[in-house]
Amino acid sequence: MTQAPVLKIDTLTKKFGSRTIIDGISMDVTPGEIVCLVGPSGTGKSTLLRCVNGLEDIQGGRIVFEDEPVRAHSKKIIDVRKRVGMIFQQFNLYPHLTARQNIVLAQVVVHGVDRRSATERADELLARVRLAHRADAYPARLSGGEQQRVAIARALATNPHMLMFDEPTSALDPETVGEVLAVMREIAEERRTMLVVTHEMRFAAEVGTRMVFMDQGKIVEEGVPRELLAQPRTERAQRFLQSIRH
Amino acid sequence: MNSFSFSLRAIVPYLGELQTAVLVTLAMSLATIGLSLAIGLVFAVLRQSRSAPLRWFATAYVEFFRNTPLLVILYFAYFMMPVIGLRMSPFQSGLVGMTLHFGAYMTEILRAGLIAVPHGQYEAGHSQGMTNFQILRHIVLPQVIRTIYAPLGNQLITIILGSSLTSAIAVNDIAAWMQTTGSDTFRYFETFLIAAIVYAVLCQVINLTRIYIGRALFPDNR
Known part of the structure; x- marks a missing residue:
C-alpha cells in the first residue's frame, strides 16, 4: 500500500553564488514517515529543510508540498508554512x-x-x-x-502536517539532549510525518523509519536506519559512520 | 562695589505667562516625540529595504537632517514655507522643523534597534506562516522598543531642550518667556535661573515617566 507523498522533491538544486549546496536531490516523504537526514556538516541537510518551507529560494528542480509548489517569494508560501512546523538548532523563541x-x-x-x-x-x-x-x-x-x-x-x-527538525539537539548541553529526544520520541509515536536533520544516530536508528545519508549536496545512500547504520553499502557512508563513533 | 541683589519680586507678575509657556514647550516636545518616532520607524524600515532607491532616499533624508543645525531647519520651515504657499502658525512650522530634524535621529536609533534583532527571529516568524507585517508588529517591534528604550531617554531630553530653539521663530515657549521677561524686568539672572530650573524639572518628569512606563512594559527586566 502506498500513500501519496506529502512532500515531493524533484532534482532540487540550491546554490549560494557559484557554490552548489544541493546538487540535484530527489526524494519523497509519505505521511507518517520519519526521515532522518544524516551526513557530514556542510552537505546541505539544513539547507534542504530551509528550502522546503521557502526560507531559501531554489535554483533548479521542484518542491511540492501537498500539491502546493514551494517558491520562496510567492504569496502562496504562507499556505505551505502554515502546514509545516519547524524547529531550529538555536530554538529561536521570541x-x-x-x-x-x-x-x-x-x-x-x-x-x-x-x-x-x-x-x-x-x-x-x-x-x-x-x-x-x-x-x-x-x-x-x-x-x-x-x-x-x-x-x-x-x-x-x-x-x-509535517514537522521539520534542524539539528534540534546540536546546541544543547549533553545532559539536556535526552529530555528533548524523549519529547521527540513521543511525537514520533503519534505517527506524525517528520523530517529530522540530526547527528543522534541512536535516536535515528530507534525512531526513524528511513535514513537518508547525504554528502556534498547529494543523496549517497538511503534505507532502513538500522540496516544502513549496521551495514552501509557505500564507502563514503562507512567512513562517515566510523568517524562519528569516536 | 557690587550692587546686585537677588530678587524674584519683579518676576512674579510674569509667572502666569510662564505656565502657558511650559504648556507650549510640553506640547511641542511631546508632539515632536510622537511624530519623529513615526517618521523614524518608516525611514528605519526603508533603510533596510530590499529596493536600492528606497534605501538611498532614506539615507539621504537622514544624512541631510542629521548634519544641518536645527535652527537652520526651523528658519526654513518658518520663512520658506509661506513662499511656496504653505501658511502655518509659528507652532506648526516649529513642529515641522523639529519633526524633520529629530526624525533623522530617531531613524538611526530605531535602525540600531532593528539591526539588533537576530535573523533567526524573522525566520521563526516566517516558518510559522507570518507575513512581513505580522513579523514586524508582533516579533520585531516589541524587541526593538526594548532595545532602544534606554537610549531613547537621551533623545527625549535632547528634544525638550532643542525645542527652546523654536523661540527663534516666535513660538511662545519657555525660552521665549525667558527673553521677554528678562528684557521687561531687567532681572536677567533670575529669569534665566527660573527657566533653567523649569527645563530641568520638565526633563526629569518626562524621563521618570519613561522609566516607570518601562517598568510596567518590561516587568521581567531581562
Whole structure:
C-alpha cells in the first residue's frame, strides 16, 4: 500500500553564488514517515529543510508540498508554512514573550484561533513537554533543553502536517539532549510525518523509519536506519559512520 | 562695589505667562516625540529595504537632517514655507522643523534597534506562516522598543531642550518667556535661573515617566 507523498522533491538544486549546496536531490516523504537526514556538516541537510518551507529560494528542480509548489517569494508560501512546523538548532523563541505566549502567538495571529482556546492549547502542550510549571517564564530564564521543548510545543500548536527538525539537539548541553529526544520520541509515536536533520544516530536508528545519508549536496545512500547504520553499502557512508563513533 | 541683589519680586507678575509657556514647550516636545518616532520607524524600515532607491532616499533624508543645525531647519520651515504657499502658525512650522530634524535621529536609533534583532527571529516568524507585517508588529517591534528604550531617554531630553530653539521663530515657549521677561524686568539672572530650573524639572518628569512606563512594559527586566 502506498500513500501519496506529502512532500515531493524533484532534482532540487540550491546554490549560494557559484557554490552548489544541493546538487540535484530527489526524494519523497509519505505521511507518517520519519526521515532522518544524516551526513557530514556542510552537505546541505539544513539547507534542504530551509528550502522546503521557502526560507531559501531554489535554483533548479521542484518542491511540492501537498500539491502546493514551494517558491520562496510567492504569496502562496504562507499556505505551505502554515502546514509545516519547524524547529531550529538555536530554538529561536521570541525573547519578549513567555513560554506560553510563544506558543499562543502564531495560533492567534496566523490561524485566527481565539486567544482563550490558543492559551488552553498552549497549556496542554506545555504539560505534554513537561513544562507546565514554566509557562510564565521568559526564554532567557529557561535552559537550552527547556527552550527547545517550548519550541517543539510552539511548532505543534498549529497542528502541522509535517514537522521539520534542524539539528534540534546540536546546541544543547549533553545532559539536556535526552529530555528533548524523549519529547521527540513521543511525537514520533503519534505517527506524525517528520523530517529530522540530526547527528543522534541512536535516536535515528530507534525512531526513524528511513535514513537518508547525504554528502556534498547529494543523496549517497538511503534505507532502513538500522540496516544502513549496521551495514552501509557505500564507502563514503562507512567512513562517515566510523568517524562519528569516536 | 557690587550692587546686585537677588530678587524674584519683579518676576512674579510674569509667572502666569510662564505656565502657558511650559504648556507650549510640553506640547511641542511631546508632539515632536510622537511624530519623529513615526517618521523614524518608516525611514528605519526603508533603510533596510530590499529596493536600492528606497534605501538611498532614506539615507539621504537622514544624512541631510542629521548634519544641518536645527535652527537652520526651523528658519526654513518658518520663512520658506509661506513662499511656496504653505501658511502655518509659528507652532506648526516649529513642529515641522523639529519633526524633520529629530526624525533623522530617531531613524538611526530605531535602525540600531532593528539591526539588533537576530535573523533567526524573522525566520521563526516566517516558518510559522507570518507575513512581513505580522513579523514586524508582533516579533520585531516589541524587541526593538526594548532595545532602544534606554537610549531613547537621551533623545527625549535632547528634544525638550532643542525645542527652546523654536523661540527663534516666535513660538511662545519657555525660552521665549525667558527673553521677554528678562528684557521687561531687567532681572536677567533670575529669569534665566527660573527657566533653567523649569527645563530641568520638565526633563526629569518626562524621563521618570519613561522609566516607570518601562517598568510596567518590561516587568521581567531581562
